[in-house]
Amino acid sequence: MALFLLKRLGQGLVVMFIISTIAFAIQDNLGDPLRELVGQAVSEQEREKLRDELGLNDPFLVQYGRFLKNAVQGDLGTSYFFKEPALKVILTKLSATLELVFGATLIIIFLSIPLGVYTAVHPNGFTTKLILGWSILGISIPVFLTAILLVYFFAVTLGWLPSYGRGELVPMFWGWETGYLTLDGLAHLVLPCISLASIMLPLFIRLIRSEMVEVLSAEYIKFAHAKGLSRNRILYIHALKNTLLPVITVGGVQIGNMVAYTILTETVFQWPGMGFLFLEAVTRVDTPLIVAFLIVVGAVFVVVNTLVDLIYGLINPTVRLTRSAQ
Amino acid sequence: MALLEVKELDIQFPTRFGPGHVVRQLSFSLEKGEILGLVGESGAGKSTVGNAVIDLLSPPGRVTQGEIILNGERISGLSAKQMREIRGRKIGFIFQDPMTSLNPLFTIETQLIETLMTNLDLSKEESYKKAIELLSAVGIPEPEIRIKQYPHQFSGGMRQRVVIAIALAGDPELIIADEPTTALDVSIQDQILNLIRDLCKSKEVGCVLVTHDMGVIANTTDRVAVMYNGELVEIGSTQQVLESPQHPYTKSLISAVPRSDIKLKRFPHVDYIEKEQESKKTIDVKQHWLGQRQLGEETDVTNEKEALLRVEAINLRFETQHAFFEKNRKYLQASNNVSFSVMPGETYGLVGESGSGKSTIARIIAGLYKQDSGQIIFDGQEISSMSEGQRRSIRQQIQMVFQNPYSSLNSRMNIFDIISEPIVFHRLANDKKQVSNIVSDLLDYVGLGAAAAVKYPHEFSGGQRQRISIARALATRPRFLICDEPTSALDVSVQAQILNLLKDLQDELGLTMLFISHDLPVIRQMCDRIAVMKQGSIVEEASVDNLFTSPQNPYSQELINLMPNLDNLSREGLDDLLV
Structure with missing residues (x-):
């Protein structure tokens, strides 16, 4: 177990090193940070001086070496716009994004499992066709359109739910502010979470359905019937657990994806999260912030995948044993 | 009264080309403590019969005619709920492949105890006790330790013993064993068959043993029913059927069984089975490409003694x-x-x-x-x-x-x-x-x-x-x-x-x-x-x-x-x- 985590940590470091290299390598092509940083009135000499001070005139490798040296000490550079450490800026926004992803994940879990099982058990029913047809629709409609439609109906026309921002927040630890503890905060979460979930939900329903169909034809399910067990026990204990093994693996990657791609949802709902921040950073050519964002997202992926592998090991006894034997 | 009676059973699988008969007009009966072999080749419908008895035909297959009677009660056509009462409690089922018939994610304990609790209405503690008894009865050493383990920690033969223990958990009157030893080695096969035989004789349980293997039939069963293409072609005591088969299909089936007592030049022609046997074309090997050697090879005259x-x-x-x-x-x-x-x-x-x-x-x-x-x-x-x-x-x-x-x-x-x-x-x-x-x-x-x-x-x-x-x-x-x-x-x-x-x-x-x-x-x-x-x-x-x-x-x-x-x-x- 300890060995496994250590191995994962090593792999994570390699991944983040590669990401930082790529991110750093493309920053020269993103535009001139000075144009955004200083006003029109600043003369060319002053610009050149500022470039020297920021180290932008040094050769690439020197700049990269400096960056790595600082990065190892936890300093990913200072945001040009916020004039604050880039990592700190991102981490203050991370909580908003994670809350959004958490809500969307809950929706996905509580809808995809029953719907997936239902469509697998009744493959030819009318409801099944309805669910599957709708899921094609869900995959085909882009997130921003879903989001705009939701805002139009529930916020503008009906006026039931707020359309932007996070509402009333309760401070937690380490600067984390949560919207899950107030009614207003929860109301603000509903629409963004639904629109973020909308693109993944059909995928999960279909994934669970196809895995479940396969598991239901397995011999041990037939044996469970022959044992005289009740239908619910066979479906929800015997079959579902086996169904979820591959779903967990895919699910982990997809949750990582959601963290990285909340940009569209956050933009439509003016959600003060990481995605929104990233978009702003790109328009402002705030390179340290962009690089830091990519590294943080890489770290989220590594952490989520490690957690997924651990959960997988808990469910699947064969994996757990080979690992403890190592 | 017979334990199990199957009367004029018809099973159909609807296909694109209309209904396909898998089993036609099948009748047999089984007494308490008796082992009946159901033998035939693939596609004969023997497994389908076993599945039909416990109403687990894979869809779209269905029983279209006939009756299945267990202990005088008709069990064909019961509702799903009534059938669940019979499965496990009155009829136990053993599947072919012990590697796939146990759920890989649950311990043996979970899988045995859920069966016991469902079928015998026991408490958890009583079930545990009974589970240990069952495991020792089927010959699993150290049952207290083994019961905590997962299926993949068992060998094939041991798993089949666990499957048998589960099948016996509800004290059934009838066991249907579908190719129970086909996936096992010969020494394990012998142990498992002896186990099934002993259990049937000591507990007065009837057993339908579905198999394609004449050896298994000869050593284990009391009576044998031979199926061909969905029909029962011959039924009788095992000895009589094997020693003097009456039906031409049984005769060719038996003649095709490889024998260990005598060596034959060729297996006899089994014309009854493959009706459209294409004739093998003979080739004059000396003239044909097949008989030629490649350049360079011809010089290596193989020494017959080397x-x-x-x-x-x-x-x-x-x-x-x-x-x-x-x-x-x-x-x-x-x-x-x-x-x-x-x-x-x-x-x-x-x-x-x-x-x-x-x-x-x-x-x-x-x-x-x-x-x-x-x-x-x-x-x-x-x-x-x-x-x-x-x-x-x-x-x-x-x-x-x-x-x-x-x-x-x-x-x-x-x-x-x-x-x-x-x-x-x-x-x-x-x-x-x-x-x-x-x-x-x-x-x-x-x-x-x-x-x-x-x-x-x-x-x-x-x-x-x-x-x-x-x-x-x-x-x-x-x-x-x-x-x-x-x-x-x-x-x-x-x-x-x-x-x-x-x-x-x-x-x-x-x-x-x-x-x-x-x-x-x-x-x-x-x-x-x-x-x-x-x-x-x-x-x-x-x-x-x-x-x-x-x-x-x-x-x-x-x-x-x-x-x-x-x-x-x-x-x-x-x-x-x-x-």
């Missing part, structure tokens, strides 16, 4: 557990100092249980694995240390027929491409026209007909696919053919045809064969000399008659003793075929 293949002190171990430090790694010795030699024109048999290392040797000879130490000498040359380029001409001379005809043919290639590929690769033909002539001749030669060339593998049955594999192996004009369990995936009638074909080929082409099988009677029919393997080593080497009449090594003796006793089988029509 072995064609010598395997010398082969060792190979696989790493079963990797670790950073050498001392923590674990290995499996797959071949341990294996040496033997095969004379030209001879069939050499390798026999042993699963995991004994027979296939490993075959793969080393074919160059699919590389040994750790030792030599393979083919026709006087050491071949395993050759470069890939030198090896090519050797590969052309050594060909292999694999066990599973369903996975050994590329399903995206048509038969012409499959067979012509080695001819083109080894540049054995002068032009395209010659290649296509050779392929048609080969297909005729193995009894498929040249028209098969444009078809794809899925259009053929298992036996026909194995003929394709043989044609593909012959396409390089090999001198040495390795057959790795070539018939274990096939029905006995098809097996008889394939084995006959191999014998014909050997006679006509002078092939030398290495024949690998776990099935002793098949080995007896096919081989001249035999090596018995156990855990990677050869424990005994003998001529076929010596091994079967007076085995020397204790392990060989045990294997021979465990072989199902078929001495009483009818010998009708075999007298002309005796060697």
Whole structure:
């Protein structure tokens, strides 16, 4: 177990090193940070001086070496716009994004499992066709359109739910502010979470359905019937657990994806999260912030995948044993 | 009153072409404590009958007519809920493959106790006690420890014992066992069958034993019902049916069973089974391409006294557990100092249980694995240390027929491409026209007909696919053919045809064969000399008659003793075929 985590940590470091290299390598092509940083009135000499001070005139490798040296000490550079450490800026926004992803994940879990099982058990029913047809629709409609439609109906026309921002927040630890503890905060979460979930939900329903169909034809399910067990026990204990093994693996990657791609949802709902921040950073050519964002997202992926592998090991006894034997 | 009565049962599977009858007008009955064998080849409908009794036909199959009566009560046509009361409590079911009939994610305890709690309305503690009793009753040592484990921690035989324990958990009056030992080794098979037999006799439980194996029928059942194409063709006491079968199908089925007591030149023709048997085209081997040798090969006049293949002190171990430090790694010795030699024109048999290392040797000879130490000498040359380029001409001379005809043919290639590929690769033909002539001749030669060339593998049955594999192996004009369990995936009638074909080929082409099988009677029919393997080593080497009449090594003796006793089988029509 300890060995496994250590191995994962090593792999994570390699991944983040590669990401930082790529991110750093493309920053020269993103535009001139000075144009955004200083006003029109600043003369060319002053610009050149500022470039020297920021180290932008040094050769690439020197700049990269400096960056790595600082990065190892936890300093990913200072945001040009916020004039604050880039990592700190991102981490203050991370909580908003994670809350959004958490809500969307809950929706996905509580809808995809029953719907997936239902469509697998009744493959030819009318409801099944309805669910599957709708899921094609869900995959085909882009997130921003879903989001705009939701805002139009529930916020503008009906006026039931707020359309932007996070509402009333309760401070937690380490600067984390949560919207899950107030009614207003929860109301603000509903629409963004639904629109973020909308693109993944059909995928999960279909994934669970196809895995479940396969598991239901397995011999041990037939044996469970022959044992005289009740239908619910066979479906929800015997079959579902086996169904979820591959779903967990895919699910982990997809949750990582959601963290990285909340940009569209956050933009439509003016959600003060990481995605929104990233978009702003790109328009402002705030390179340290962009690089830091990519590294943080890489770290989220590594952490989520490690957690997924651990959960997988808990469910699947064969994996757990080979690992403890190592 | 009979325990189980099946009356005029009809089962249909609706297909695109209208309703397909899988079982027609089937009637039989079973008494308490009696074991009834249900025997037939694949597609005969025997498993379907077993599934119909507990109402677990896979959709869209359904019972369209007839009655199933258990202890005087009609159980066909009950509601799903009523049927659930019967499954487990009155009827226990044992499936074929113990590797797949237990849920891999739950401990044995969970799977046993849920059955006990459902069927006997026991509390958790009582169920646990009963579970331990059941596990010891089916012969699982240290049940208190084993019950906490997961299925993958059990061997195949132990898992089947667990399955039997679960099937018995609800104190059923009837057990349906669907091929309960087909996936197991012969020594385990013997134990499991004895266990089923003892349990049936001591608890007065009736048992329907579905199997394709005449040996299992002969040793275990009291009565036997023979099914063919969905119909019951013969039923009677086991002794009577095996010794003097009445129906022509039963007769041909029994004559196709490989015998361990006498060696036959060929298996008798099983015309009843394959009605449209294509006749095998004979080829004048001296004139034909198949009989020619390649340039350069002709000069190697094979010395009749010298072995064609010598395997010398082969060792190979696989790493079963990797670790950073050498001392923590674990290995499996797959071949341990294996040496033997095969004379030209001879069939050499390798026999042993699963995991004994027979296939490993075959793969080393074919160059699919590389040994750790030792030599393979083919026709006087050491071949395993050759470069890939030198090896090519050797590969052309050594060909292999694999066990599973369903996975050994590329399903995206048509038969012409499959067979012509080695001819083109080894540049054995002068032009395209010659290649296509050779392929048609080969297909005729193995009894498929040249028209098969444009078809794809899925259009053929298992036996026909194995003929394709043989044609593909012959396409390089090999001198040495390795057959790795070539018939274990096939029905006995098809097996008889394939084995006959191999014998014909050997006679006509002078092939030398290495024949690998776990099935002793098949080995007896096919081989001249035999090596018995156990855990990677050869424990005994003998001529076929010596091994079967007076085995020397204790392990060989045990294997021979465990072989199902078929001495009483009818010998009708075999007298002309005796060697």
